[in-house]
Amino acid sequence: MKAQLNAYIHSEDARTQAGFYQEALGGRIASVTTFGQMPGIPAESQHKVMHMALEVAGGNVLFLSDSFGPASGGRSLSLALSFTQEDEAREAFGKLANGGTVKFPFEPQPWGAYYGEIEDKFGVHWQIVKQ
Known part of the structure; x- marks a missing residue:
């Protein structure tokens, strides 16, 4: 089985x-689809992002979508970025x-890598590693 996880x-x-x-990470917005591109969407929601593909940090792809309710991060999941350059x-x-x-x-860790954790201003948890 082969798949890509985003x-x-x-x-x-x-x-x-x-x-x-x-x-923060460099990159570009590869595509955006709004709810307004779908039939029957109320006018007040047409500007909202239904699906966005964002390429960051050398080709990684994050998907984003506007929420219709409160959106907050959860500690049960972190995004980890591994770098080769400190x-x-x-x-x-x-x-x-x-x-x-x-x-x-x-900062340097006992296992020989640099490591740090952040909760960004949107509530997303990040682990940054330099091997």
């Missing part, structure tokens, strides 16, 4: 959240932490 983030403002990740890992860590909370500082 994180799907339900957001209160997918465009703003995608812009934050694009700035400066890139530190930069991503710092940018993702902007407006969020550092849960564990990015």
Whole structure:
């Protein structure tokens, strides 16, 4: 069996959240479909993002969608980014932490890697690793 796994983030403002990740991790919005592109959607919901593909950090793809209710992160899931360059890992860590909370500082670990944890300003948990 072969498959590709992508994180799907339900957001209160997918465009703003995608812009934050694009700035923090580099990348581009590959596609956006709004609810307005579907028939029968009420006018007040037509601008909402139904599906967005965001390429970040060298080709990883995050999916985002606007939520119709409150959207909040959960501690039962973290997104992990592994880097080969310490400066890139530190930069991503710092940018993702902007407006969020550092849960564990990015520093050398006994197993020989650098590691840190963040909850970003949207409530998404990130683990940043430099092997």
